[in-house]
Amino acid sequence: MRGVVVTGLGVTTAVGQGKEDFTASLLSGHHAFGVLRRPGRSVPVGTDGSAISASFLGAEMAEPAMPGHISARTLRTASLSSRVALATLDEAWRDAGLDEADPARIGLVIGGSNVQQRELVQLHARYSEHPEFLRPTYGMAFMDTDLCGFCTEQFPIRGFAHTLGGASASGLLAVLQAVRAVQSGQVDVCVAVGALMDLSYWELLAFRAMGAMGSHRWADDPAAACRPFxxxxxxxxxGEACGVVVVEREGLRRHPAPYARFLGGGTAMDGNRNPNPSAEGEVAVLEAALREAGLPASAVDYVNPHGTGSPTGDETELRALRRAGLDHARINATKSLTGHGLTAAGAVEVVATLLQMREQRLHPTRNLVDPLDETFPWVREKAEPCQVGTAVSLSMGFGGISSAICLEAC
Known part of the structure; x- marks a missing residue:
């Protein structure tokens, strides 16, 4: 992966829209957790007048500020996932100065599948009694490739565009795929988007039923609910979120200050449909990323982990980090501030990693009162200075997907 650098970032989350706002929120330990109130995320009231379930907790963003060049007509049929992708891509596009790049040599990878569920559930309910009035654009809107259509229509991306689904690893897989596309010469510049996964109450009910999502335990104290490690x-x-990372061939264009250089990456499958993680798979991708980077584990300064707050997931990840020789590196948990962005998480956490490398400061980990393992060098209540030359970021997804990436400051 040598010779591929990051030249642009974009981020939209509940704790910050735009990389400067997001950085300030991270370093101050800001959060936006509360009861989810977006229409379509509360279980409908039953015929007897009672609700099926209590409300769900999470972090919801404000409506994103849209770029001026996108028309109101375009936005009328754009889903929340599409609107957020457009706003976030606009920031990264301007950050990288892509107006001067050849459109035919720009590619797009959108990480995420089934990312517009809430709006589809609402649409089905709205037209259930009169399906003949369903708007024709539904024929495009129910497919995740609609995000590709919106993005390439509004930005001059003419190399290629496709979606890539890897559950909660999707965002990081999109970044890795973008790097491979540049590395292979398929394109000179590639944009990776970790798309906002817009959950409905159906997905929320299922996640809670399987034990992946938090229970009612913290219903009266939403700020305390998210507790990775x-x-x-x-x-x-x-947590609603979207992250965009622009990668390109180093030295191809004049760029004042790339954020970082990619050194190595790894992906692996556990051969397991279920959501339980595998330490073997996580160790394998960590070792693969370091091997491609040509680095010993001891050279890594900082780890941005998957860190969801799942009891099994957190414990497995710490075992994997120790077995891979990374238990010396500083560690915090971005999801303790943003919540779990699911398909967006991996890209958002690459953005968070790069912004911390730029600042040479690491953000705190909220609610880390009793760590699972006190021997890890945690960043806890307050942001701390740290000289980060090399960093590793991890993402895992349902279906036994593990992924890791290694970054080096330029």
């Missing part, structure tokens, strides 16, 4: 954890807490 803490003994009080009981599942992930959802």
């Amino acid at each position: 803490d003994l009080g954890h009981d599942g992930f807490v959802f």
Whole structure:
């Protein structure tokens, strides 16, 4: 992967829209957890007048500020996932100065599948009694490739565009795929988007039923619910998010200050449909990323982990980090501030890693009161200075997908 650098970033989350706002929120330990109130995320009231379930907790963003060149007509049929992708891509596009790049040599990878579920559920309910009035654009909107259509229509991306589904590893897999596309010469510049996964109450109910998402335990104290690597954890807490990473061939264009250079990456499958993680798979991708980077584990300064707050997931990840020789590196948990962005998480956490490398400061980990393992060098209540020359970021997804990437400051 040598010779591929990051030249642009974009990020939209509940704790910050735009990389400067997001950086400030990270370093101050800001959060936006509360009861989810977006229409379509509350279980409908039953015929007897009672709700099926209590409300769900999470972090929801404000409506994103849209670029001026995108028309109101375009936005009328754009889903929340599409609107957020457009706004976030615009920031990364301007950051990288891509107006001067050849459109035929720019590619796009959107990480995520089934990312518009809430809006589809609402649409089905709206037209259930009169399906003949369903708007024709539904024929495009129900497919995740609709995000590719929106993005390439509004930005001059003419090399290639496709979606890539890897559950909660999707965002990081999109970044890795973008790097491979540049490395192979398929394109000169590639944009990786970790798409906002817009959950409906159906997905929320299922995640809670399987024990992946947090229970009602913290219903009266939403701020305390998201607890990665803490003994009080009981599942992930959802957080709306989208991250965009622009990668390109080093030295191809004049760029004042690339964020970082890619050194290595790894992906692996556990051969397991179920959501339980595998330490073997996680160790394998860590070792693969370091091997491609040509680095010993001892050379890594910082690890940005998957860290969801799932009891099994957190414990497995710490075992994997120790077995891979990374238990010396500084560690924090971005999801303790943003919540779990699911398909977006991996890209958002690459953005968070790069912004911390730029600042040479690491953000705190909220609610880390009783760590699962005190011997890891945690960043806990406050942001801390740290000289980060090399960093590793991890993402895992349902279906036994593990992924890791190694970054070096330029």
